[in-house]
Amino acid sequence: MLNFLKGLLLEEASESIDLSEGEEILHVTGRHWIALVNRLILPLICLLLFAGTAIYRGFGGGFIVAETGEKVGFDPINWILIGVEMLLLLLWTSLWVRTTGKKKPKKEDLRTRNILVGIGAVIALVIYFRYNGGRLFYIDPVMFVGQSFDMVNIGLMVLTVISLLSVLFTTYDWMNDELILTNKRIVYDNDEVLIPRLIERRMQEQIYIEDVQDVLASTKTYSQHWLGYGVVVIKSARIGGQITFTEAANPREMQKKIMDLVNSVRKQRTAEEFDRMIETRVYDAKGEKRVFRKDIKTSHGAKMFGWLFHENPEINEDNGTITWHSHWIFMLRALIGPALLLFGSLLVIAIGTRLFQPAPVLLAVVLASLVIAVTAWSAWEIEDHRNDMYILSPTNVIDIEKKPFGPEDRRQASLGAITNIAFETTFVSNLLGYGNVVLETAGSGGKFNFHHVPRPRDVVQKINDYQVAFKRGEKEKNLNDTLALLKHYHAAQQRHSELSMPPGQVG
Numbered sequence: 001m002l003n004f005l006k007g008l009l010l011e012e013a014s015e016s017i018d019l020s021e022g023e024e025i026l027h028v029t030g031r032h033w034i035a036l037v038n039r040l041i042l043p044l045i046c047l048l049l050f051a052g053t054a055i056y057r058g059f060g061g062g063f064i065v066a067e068t069g070e071k072v073g074f075d076p077i078n079w080i081l082i083g084v085e086m087l088l089l090l091l092w093t094s095l096w097v098r099t100t101g102k103k104k105p106k107k108e109d110l111r112t113r114n115i116l117v118g119i120g121a122v123i124a125l126v127i128y129f130r131y132n133g134g135r136l137f138y139i140d141p142v143m144f145v146g147q148s149f150d151m152v153n154i155g156l157m158v159l160t161v162i163s164l165l166s167v168l169f170t171t172y173d174w175m176n177d178e179l180i181l182t183n184k185r186i187v188y189d190n191d192e193v194l195i196p197r198l199i200e201r202r203m204q205e206q207i208y209i210e211d212v213q214d215v216l217a218s219t220k221t222y223s224q225h226w227l228g229y230g231v232v233v234i235k236s237a238r239i240g241g242q243i244t245f246t247e248a249a250n251p252r253e254m255q256k257k258i259m260d261l262v263n264s265v266r267k268q269r270t271a272e273e274f275d276r277m278i279e280t281r282v283y284d285a286k287g288e289k290r291v292f293r294k295d296i297k298t299s300h301g302a303k304m305f306g307w308l309f310h311e312n313p314e315i316n317e318d319n320g321t322i323t324w325h326s327h328w329i330f331m332l333r334a335l336i337g338p339a340l341l342l343f344g345s346l347l348v349i350a351i352g353t354r355l356f357q358p359a360p361v362l363l364a365v366v367l368a369s370l371v372i373a374v375t376a377w378s379a380w381e382i383e384d385h386r387n388d389m390y391i392l393s394p395t396n397v398i399d400i401e402k403k404p405f406g407p408e409d410r411r412q413a414s415l416g417a418i419t420n421i422a423f424e425t426t427f428v429s430n431l432l433g434y435g436n437v438v439l440e441t442a443g444s445g446g447k448f449n450f451h452h453v454p455r456p457r458d459v460v461q462k463i464n465d466y467q468v469a470f471k472r473g474e475k476e477k478n479l480n481d482t483l484a485l486l487k488h489y490h491a492a493q494q495r496h497s498e499l500s501m502p503p504g505q506v507g
Helices: 002-016 033-058 076-099 107-131 151-175 222-227 251-267 271-281 328-334 336-356 360-387 427-432 456-495
Strands: 025-030 061-065 135-139 178-182 185-195 199-208 212-218 229-236 242-249 322-324 389-392 396-402 408-414 418-424 434-441 447-454
Touching: 002 025, 002 151, 002 178, 002 185, 025 242, 025 251, 033 061, 033 151, 033 242, 076 107, 107 135, 178 242, 178 251, 185 242, 199 242, 199 456, 212 251, 222 229, 229 251, 242 251, 322 447, 328 336, 328 360, 336 360, 360 396, 389 456, 396 447, 418 456, 427 434, 434 456, 447 456
Parallel strands: none
Antiparallel strands: 025 178, 061 135, 178 185, 185 199, 199 418, 212 229, 229 242, 322 389, 389 396, 396 408, 418 434, 434 447
16 A cells, blocks of 8 residues: 555656656655545545435434334433433532632633533433433434435535545645655645646745755654654755645655755766866867757647737747746736727717717727727737746846836846745646746845746746756856866966976975
């Protein structure tokens, strides 16, 4: 069973994230089974209650039946209820003795005494009712004929199906929350499921292995320690970067795997990379030119409106710049106003023409004015949509909000300043294929929000790729600066003839 669940977790993780070139999943942990049990308590209670009641009524069961034709007297159940009544009386008496004589008894004690009195009164009523032949539950197919498919039972069956679907969806949702470790990053994938594969709300957070500062795994209670679940907290070296995964199965195992990988990456610098940098910087060998490939899906909007929409995103293969706009559906939404103006005005003109029969010249002027107004408004909305751009370059992210022929709000941050990348989708946006991408940056840069971009997961993946390449470039730049200093030092040694001198002698 455990191997089956691990296989499902791994399969779901593979579908949840897009792996870059050379990236592979190393370990996946999900929510512990105790989390599923906690979430299923209410749906299972409802399922058993509704299904049990429907079955009970289907067999001719009734509730609170007074006329059963026979007296019960003091049967075992009534004696049990009498025992419960005596226990409640004992508890009430002890509270009464404890509070008697106090000038101002505690409100909690008075409230408890009143509750005990109420419960005792209800039980006394039940004993009296059963003593005289009444039944709280009574099965008689003759008395309760035709209940199997009456409106009450049909309603109970519907509620049973809803409860069963809730159990299935809760189980599916539990399986879709996972903490994923790859050889490049840690991803927290959090899904909220309404209809599996169709209506889901997905959020992802991630931290690169190079940015991991510390990993904490804690089991704060005895039950967590004995059952083997707890909290995993991944802290980033950057400001604001932290992932918290609660109710994690085997948190210490995930902690060990992450830290082993982090320590390995910190030590890793292959001889080929050093050789390449030395060849290009010291011996002036020609370096490899970076090639930008058009490897991201683009959308053109609905086919019937293809002439209206640009390719989204727009990709410049020469310099690697990628520009996203909001999903095409938001341009159509912006054009609803001009469309309503057009059709509403045409309706008014048609009615006015019938009633007043204006001159053709006046009618032509009105129609021309209407066309000009609708065209101008539509052009304004289209240009406003196209002027809002989210740009990714090999070194920066840029957020531009610009009004047609008007002011521009432009924000820019270095890829090195990004501390966390996440995307958010709602039930509706997941259906339509768009979402929001949120970039958190260090310092005073704040958050960058890419609103309503198509395929938000692809956007996150592309930003990840660019950020990885940027960080590698920064490290190589630092090493290249060191190599350049050594090269100049070597040239200075040659100028001063130090290389040919005996050790310890300075010219």
